[in-house]
Amino acid sequence: MTQEELLEQIYKKDDKAFTLLYDMYAKSLFGVIFNLIKDREEAEDVLQEVFVKIWKNLDSYNENKGRFFTWILNIARNAAIDKLRSKDFNNSQKNLSADNFVHILDDPGRMINKIDTIGIHEFVKKLKPKCIQLIDLLFFKGYTQQEVADELEIPLGTVKTQNRNCINELRNLLKV
Amino acid sequence: MNSREYIESGILELYVFGKLSEEERQDVQQMAADSPAIRTEIAAIEKAVIDLSQSVSPTISSETYDKIRQELLGDDPKVVHLKQKTNWTQYLGWVASFILLLGAGLMYLKMNDSMNEQINSEIEKNKAEYSKMQQTVSTLEQKNKAVENMMEILRDPNNTIVALDGQAAMPSASVKVYWNRATQAVYVDAKSLPEPPQGMVYQVWALKMDPFTPTSIGLLERATASSSKMYRVDNTHEAEAFGITLEPEGGNATPTMEQLYALGKV
The missing domain is CATH 2.60.40 (Immunoglobulin-like)
Structure with missing residues (x-):
């Protein structure tokens, strides 16, 4: 299904629209939210918040704003970051801030989907450590290029191309 | 900058990640509008990161699903489940037919190429096996005949x-x-x-x-x-x-x- 066909369905905001939206993106967004929040219950609250926001603002989205996925990804990241900054979020897990999306895979207590349908976990672990850091910061945590350059101590001008190489590596592993 | 160089620059990844300035984003969209290669690339990058983020997602509880559904559609989750089931089944039917059709089409296309080749090599193989078997059979027949002849000779009453x-x-x-x-x-x-x-x-x-x-x-x-x-x-x-x-x-x-x-x- 192309983005156009998908959006045409989702814009109807009916039962089918919800099912499509949820089936296609809920897990992906939850992966991003959980990687930031690191608390399952809190993350589920944020996910709910995010879906409400997407649903309410569907009319304001159009393709001139970029990919639909990018639009909802930004909503999810921003909601999770807001939650982290909010007073009522007891950030007792500060020590875990070094965690990245790969650590989540190795933690049995976090109830990652046991059904790893495309066997992606094993692939993901094959990524170079540098790539895991880069993708974690840029994609999952939404850092700017400047922030990534500072954090990883690499020249600002190389962030884009290094990230490209890492995504290529991921695509090779996933055969996308 | 041609599309190849543009793709290699890494800007499309940042476009999908949502990490471009307003100006850069519009630039990408302009380039994408003119180049199918760029549009394909964007879709592939998006698929990769969706797969990746899905794979690291913990299971979402069914309560959260119900809550989200109720809040968005404003209906009772109990009723919804039944209703959803029907719709889901219909949807599944269409998806299944589509996949079947697509699969059949692909199969047909692939068959034309690879099946012919496969069938040909299969035929060759069978031919070879058949002639080998024939040889074996004729060897055995010869041996059998020799033994029968010998028996004839030995049994001769003279x-x-x-x-x-x-x-x-x-x-x-x-x-x-x-x-x-x-x-x-x-x-x-x-x-x-x-x-x-x-x-x-x-x-x-x-x-x-x-x-x-x-x-x-x-x-x-x-x-x-x-x-x-x-x-x-x-x-x-x-x-x-x-x-x-x-x-x-x-x-x-x-x-x-x-x-x-x-x-x-x-």
């Missing part, structure tokens, strides 16, 4: 069967000679004789006793032997006994009696 007993050189030897009085053909069953040493050969003699006259009727050479070690030697009109000696290759004019292996009276 045969005189002479048992040759082992002699000094080899007491355990036991050889049978089938002598057809009508045709005068002589067959020697030498199965119990060991392989002759290098440079030596068994020689068969027709013997007359008074006076002692040995007549060579043939050599049990490997070349004339069938796998059953049944040898046909020369015809003979008269013989009172048959004997087998071990002789130098090519045979001897007279038997070397020290190397008499088997002897039997008619």
Whole structure:
């Protein structure tokens, strides 16, 4: 299904629209939210918040704003970051801030989907450590290029191309 | 900048990640509008990160699903489940048909190429196997025929069967000679004789006793032997006994009696 066909369905905001939206993106967004929040219950609250926001603002989205996925990804990241900054979020897990999306895979207590349908976990672990850091910061945590350059101590001008190489590596592993 | 360079610059990844400035984003969209290659690339990058983020997602509880559904559609989750089930099933039906159709189409296309090739190689293989089997069958038929012929020969009522007993050189030897009085053909069953040493050969003699006259009727050479070690030697009109000696290759004019292996009276 192309983005156009998908959006045409989702814009109807009916039962089918919800099912499509949820089936296609809920897990992906939850992966991003959980990687930031690191608390399952809190993350589920944020996910709910995010879906409400997407649903309410569907009319304001159009393709001139970029990919639909990018639009909802930004909503999810921003909601999770807001939650982290909010007073009522007891950030007792500060020590875990070094965690990245790969650590989540190795933690049995976090109830990652046991059904790893495309066997992606094993692939993901094959990524170079540098790539895991880069993708974690840029994609999952939404850092700017400047922030990534500072954090990883690499020249600002190389962030884009290094990230490209890492995504290529991921695509090779996933055969996308 | 052409599309290839543009793609390689890494800007499309940041576009999907949502990490571009307003200006850069519009630039990407302009480029994408003109280039199918760029649009394809964007979709692939998006698929990769969706797969990735899905894979690291913990399971979402069914309560959260119900809550989200209720909040968005404003209906009772209990009712919804039933309703959803029907819709889902319909949807599944369409998806299944579509996949089936797509699969069938793909199969058809692929078949045209690869199936032909496969079928051809399969046919070749079968042909080869068939001809191999035919060879085997014809070999077996030949062998069978040889055995049947031999049986015919041995069963002939005109045969005189002479048992040759082992002699000094080899007491355990036991050889049978089938002598057809009508045709005068002589067959020697030498199965119990060991392989002759290098440079030596068994020689068969027709013997007359008074006076002692040995007549060579043939050599049990490997070349004339069938796998059953049944040898046909020369015809003979008269013989009172048959004997087998071990002789130098090519045979001897007279038997070397020290190397008499088997002897039997008619």
